[in-house]
Amino acid sequence: MAPDTEDDCPVCHTPLSRIADGSDSARESHIADCIESRLTAPTPSAPAGFHSKPPLHEEEREEGDSCAICHTSFLTKEFANNDPAREAHFSTCFESQASGSKSLDLPPSYDRKANFDTENMSNKGKLAKPPPPDAVPKTGLTPVRSATTPVEIYRKPSGLRGLFSSLGGESKSKGQKADERAQKVDGLMRQRWGPPGNPTWEMVMRYWVSTRMQQHWEYLRTQHPKQFKKHMEKGYMEPIPTAWVQTRRLAYLYPEPSYWETPAEKRLYYLLNNGVMPDGSTHPVMRPLNINRDMYTIIRRGNERNARQVDLDVSRLAAYQSPGDVFQSDVQIKSHHYSAQVPNVVYAARTAALHALADGILHGTDHLETMLLIDVSGSMTWNPHMGMVGPDGMRRFHDQPANIRLVEHLVHRVLHHMIPRAQKEHPTQQGIEAVTFSSFGTYIGQLTASHFQRDWATRVKLGGGTQVMQGWQTVKSTYFAHQNANYGHGRWDPAFGWQTTPGMPKLSLLVFLDGEATDMDEFELELLGETWAYVTIALVGMENCPHHHSHAVELERVAKFNPHVGFYDVHGRVCERMVVEELLSSVYPVDPPQYGEILKPEYDLPPEELPKYSAY
Numbered sequence: 001m002a003p004d005t006e007d008d009c010p011v012c013h014t015p016l017s018r019i020a021d022g023s024d025s026a027r028e029s030h031i032a033d034c035i036e037s038r039l040t041a042p043t044p045s046a047p048a049g050f051h052s053k054p055p056l057h058e059e060e061r062e063e064g065d066s067c068a069i070c071h072t073s074f075l076t077k078e079f080a081n082n083d084p085a086r087e088a089h090f091s092t093c094f095e096s097q098a099s100g101s102k103s104l105d106l107p108p109s110y111d112r113k114a115n116f117d118t119e120n121m122s123n124k125g126k127l128a129k130p131p132p133p134d135a136v137p138k139t140g141l142t143p144v145r146s147a148t149t150p151v152e153i154y155r156k157p158s159g160l161r162g163l164f165s166s167l168g169g170e171s172k173s174k175g176q177k178a179d180e181r182a183q184k185v186d187g188l189m190r191q192r193w194g195p196p197g198n199p200t201w202e203m204v205m206r207y208w209v210s211t212r213m214q215q216h217w218e219y220l221r222t223q224h225p226k227q228f229k230k231h232m233e234k235g236y237m238e239p240i241p242t243a244w245v246q247t248r249r250l251a252y253l254y255p256e257p258s259y260w261e262t263p264a265e266k267r268l269y270y271l272l273n274n275g276v277m278p279d280g281s282t283h284p285v286m287r288p289l290n291i292n293r294d295m296y297t298i299i300r301r302g303n304e305r306n307a308r309q310v311d312l313d314v315s316r317l318a319a320y321q322s323p324g325d326v327f328q329s330d331v332q333i334k335s336h337h338y339s340a341q342v343p344n345v346v347y348a349a350r351t352a353a354l355h356a357l358a359d360g361i362l363h364g365t366d367h368l369e370t371m372l373l374i375d376v377s378g379s380m381t382w383n384p385h386m387g388m389v390g391p392d393g394m395r396r397f398h399d400q401p402a403n404i405r406l407v408e409h410l411v412h413r414v415l416h417h418m419i420p421r422a423q424k425e426h427p428t429q430q431g432i433e434a435v436t437f438s439s440f441g442t443y444i445g446q447l448t449a450s451h452f453q454r455d456w457a458t459r460v461k462l463g464g465g466t467q468v469m470q471g472w473q474t475v476k477s478t479y480f481a482h483q484n485a486n487y488g489h490g491r492w493d494p495a496f497g498w499q500t501t502p503g504m505p506k507l508s509l510l511v512f513l514d515g516e517a518t519d520m521d522e523f524e525l526e527l528l529g530e531t532w533a534y535v536t537i538a539l540v541g542m543e544n545c546p547h548h549h550s551h552a553v554e555l556e557r558v559a560k561f562n563p564h565v566g567f568y569d570v571h572g573r574v575c576e577r578m579v580v581e582e583l584l585s586s587v588y589p590v591d592p593p594q595y596g597e598i599l600k601p602e603y604d605l606p607p608e609e610l611p612k613y614s615a616y
Contacts (some may be wrong), residue, residue, distance in 0.1 A: 011035055039598050096209030134527055161531040166245040181225040188229060203499055207239050209530045212275040236267055239529050242497040253521040264522035273527060278349035278563045291391045301394050301553055309340040312575060320577040324604025326409045329400050332385050339543045339572025349563035357506060358589035367505035370418055370433040370587060375513035377466040380404040390547040400572050403540045407512045408456060409605055413580045415449040416603045417593045435472025436465030438464030443478050472526060480509055498542055500532040507533045508587050513541050524558045527565055536566045536586040542571030
């Protein structure tokens with residue numbers, strides 16, 4: 001609240017209410033005595049050594065440098081070293097004071113409202129309005145104040161401004177402040193990742209580029225350092241640490257009212273919405289869909305995609321169909337017609353990435369290794385003829401084989417094409433390195449075509465949850481350990497695990513899954529930063545199932561944003577040869593299998609040897 005000085009002596013600032021009788025004459029007499037004592041006080045020209053009072057403190061010197069009534073500065077050229085001028089000015093102010101009303105208003109040259117207004121006092125740093133020009137006295141030696149006179153003449157500067165003035169400093173420009181903030185952030189970056197050129201620093205910078213977030217992080221670094229620091233401490237700017245994967249730190253579920261389902265989903269959508277597309281363009285902001293909050297939207301979106309499916313080309317189907325297709329030998333299946341499929345889309349960015357990889361392979365600057373990642377969780381063994389309950393609570397029946405039976409047939413077929421190509425680089429290699437995943441990832445060694453049924457029956461263990469990140473980490477550790485032990489490639493980072501090194505071969509990974517993974521967002525997030533891996537995902541599922549198509553929509557988005565990911569949808573009763581041709585054209589940018597190779601009948605599994613699957 002502004003101080004109440006309406007009843008103070010304008011010279012000594014003593015409350016006039018303390019005068020004995022409190023009359024107006026007594027008040028005027030007190031003010032006159034104060035003025036007389038002030039006028040008769042010794043001046044600086046008094047004899048040396050004569051002092052009527054101790055030396056003034058700094059604040060008292062500042063008060064002596066201005067008029068006690070109107071607070072006009074005596075440091076201007078009109079008053080400098082001119083004591084008679086100061087006395088004449090003081091007398092003029094007092095005469096104006098005495099000629100006023102009995103309420104002892106201050107001289108017109110002193111605007112009390114401008115100095116003690118409550119609103120002005122509550123808004124520090126705002127300049128008070130100068131007094132109107134017509135209120136300035138036009139007699140005596142008082143300088144005439146115009147409307148353009150700086151307000152600092154009438155009131156003392158604020159505490160901080162006064163401090164800067166006393167220290168001789170000046171306020172910093174906006175650019176200087178931004179530079180200082182950027183320097184502080186750079187210090188935090190060096191403290192966390194080491195100096196530029198450090199392996200950890202270089203790894204983080206590659207992650208910025210691969211996730212296409214470099215421009216966004218640089219903007220936060222220079223313009224919003226607090227936001228930059230917050231996201232840096234949360235790990236948004238770094239690859240996912242291996243300890244986070246093992247403890248499932250990004251996969252735990254938020255409470256139900258939360259907008260985000262998991263921390264991985266929150267981080268993934270932050271990168272997608274603040275990064276750019278592979279071609280450098282921007283896109284509309286996306287939001288996640290929660291099955292409890294957005295169930296009808298998810299089902300509607302799945303039904304819309306399901307409506308896009310078309311029948312297979314009749315002439316092509318006649319050439320590719322086979323009696324060895326798994327549904328042809330399943331006695332439970334009533335229909336022997338191939339299911340309509342949604343046409344798979346290969347985005348331009350994916351095509352460009354495969355062309356660049358092909359150029360490197362042809363010119364000898366790149367090499368390619370292949371592996372398999374197979375979902376063996378309990379959901380892969382569900383019997384479609386027994387009915388499957390979707391997220392909307394409806395039970396749907398499907399006339400098709402279980403997903404795991406279709407995957408077994410597809411794996412057997414692709415091995416016949418992948419092994420000969422691997423043997424061109426490694427003549428002694430007998431099979432393809434494979435990893436299975438459910439609640440954990442398991443390296444099962446090389447699957448061979450010549451002993452496929454034995455290998456599949458003894459090494460593939462069915463059942464459990466669906467955690468694709470466990471399988472991915474097993475693939476990553478297996479691949480890097482092999483490359484490091486045999487060729488010296490790869491570098492182990494204590495926090496982030498294996499990291500690629502120059503000259504290391506690229507990995508082309510073929511993944512079979514049903515989309516029921518609980519950590520799919522974390523898997524998508526991980527793939528954004530892995531430029532050494534080219535991943536082809538085959539999503540197997542139920543015919544005319546909106547839940548399956550909802551998973552397909554999510555994976556289509558992944559393929560659209562990440563040129564290192566190719567996505568292919570497979571559902572219902574499938575023409576396996578057509579599927580194998582599409583998948584391997586994505587796995588091999590150079591020398592994919594051609595029509596004549598695809599149609600070899602020895603690549604079919606004998607129908608009489610098909611086992612019955614159950615996870616329980």
